[in-house]
Ligand SMILES: [Zn+2]
């Protein structure tokens with residue numbers, strides 16, 4: 225069996241790995257590179273160099289497996305040959321498709337198969353078993369690949385400190401003990417000093433902050449970070465506040481099971497319609513149907529201006545909405561995504577606005593990625609023969625910390 229990391233051996237984002245035998249070729253993730261944070265370089269979607277994967281080529285790839293729905297793992301799925309089957313988690317597939325409806329993208333039109341954790345899939349002479357793992361992106365999987373009694377593991381993005389930590393523990397405990405190659409994410413490798421708190425600790429901190437405020441509290445977070453949304457919902461509910469999400473987030477949570485807070489099922493949730501998004505969606509074919517789906521739970525700017533006892537999720541695209549809600553002086557503002565995004569212009573603008581009206585800004589966040597403890601758990605627990613760091617800018621640090629580390633270049637063939 226052979227592996228090529230087409231992209232990701234020396235960078236975070238844009239991951240694309242090929243695993244192949246003499247008869248079968250599969251791709252794990254087809255990600256788009258992350259945008260430059262300062263926005264000085266325009267974002268151009270550059271596909272990795274994989275023969276037989278893309279639309280304008282003769283198809284030579286047997287299947288594409290997607291670890292999870294973050295853009296840096298799925299972002300170029302629209303470029304692949306339309307006859308290649310795509311394997312993805314059910315919820316990740318649903319979230320991808322509904323997000324596309326709101327962002328002007330397309331739904332996945334390839335033949336699509338939704339896999340289940342622990343259930344083996346055979347493609348040609350390769351066996352692939354997905355395992356659910358804990359990550360900030362919902363419905364994320366690692367893959368165990370077997371061929372001729374050789375084992376390869378690709379972790380995707382994972383962690384052990386979120387609400388699904390038991391899933392990661394189960395995955396690690398159930399791996400065979402003779403792994404030939406472990407491809408492990410190393411996003412945090414050069415950020416080891418960053419404090420890693422559990423989602424429960426995040427919830428506790430958010431509760432303390434919300435409780436201390438007499439005015440509304442806004443939470444800037446990703447709509448697809450469902451663990452975080454649950455933390456914020458629980459903190460708001462404990463503080464006896466109404467929880468306000470926007471129409472896009474309402475559609476995301478509606479794709480998930482009923483344990484996840486959503487309008488209708490949870491009576492204290494209301495839905496806000498961001499102005500620009502609403503204008504645009506009513507011009508899209510079928511957009512009006514999507515927009516009307518939650519109008520029973522609609523909350524207006526006027527009502528938000530009059531009330532104080534709510535906690536509302538926002539994104540950096542909602543500055544003008546925030547500016548049109550009155551009486552927000554000295555409200556609370558929880559910044560709940562990676563601090564690096566503060567360098568982006570749009571983020572800086574919304575934070576500056578919050579400061580200008582004397583909002584108290586509090587950073588409450590924990591990473592979606594594996595901390596050193598998680599890396600040690602998988603590496604020391606399974607003692608793989610060879611370790612290749614991926615999704616990292618600090619692969620050299622693996623050499624210092626672990627034995628058996630090999631650092632390839634993108635495009636290099638690694639045989640096991
Ligand atoms: Zn991710």
Ligand SMILES: [Zn+2]
Nearest residue numbers: 237294296381
């Ligand atoms: Zn990633």
